[in-house]
Amino acid sequence: MVKKYTCLQACHTLSKKEKISFCQCLRRVKVLQGYSSNIKSLVQLKKLNLVGLKSHDCHMLMQQLLAVAIRDILPNKVRLAITRLCFFFNAMCSKVLDPVKFDDLENKATIILCQLEMYFPPAFFDIMVHLIV
Secondary structure, three states: OOOOOOOOOOOOOOOHHHHHHHHHHHHHOOOOOOOOOOHHHHEEOOOOEEOOOOHHHHHHHHHHHHHHHOOOOOOHHHHHHHHHHHHHHHHHOOOOOOHHHHHHHHHHHHHHHHHHHHHOOHHHOOHHHHOOO
16 A cells, blocks of 8 residues: 655745736836836736846846735745845845945845745755855
């Protein structure tokens, strides 16, 4: 007799309904002209993904838009870790940097990475993720 086991989905896995909510949120975002590409044109609702992102679009997603798009769809602990990462990138990419706050940002980066390591699989963490620190 063969026993069957089912694995629960990870806390960061999005259901189809959550993917639709995420894509629709990005579809409705309106930004100033020249701020980034027309995000609406990069969202494919039928395939539920983003296509044709340029590097500046990825920066805008990580700094501003991702925190808004996930605000209702992920568990609180995962959403908080991702939002902190977005705030970290926003602080690092600001036009005016205060050298006094670099130590604080470095400490926050290590805490954020530790939080992410609790929720995401080890395959997520290549050398590029650890370059944050």
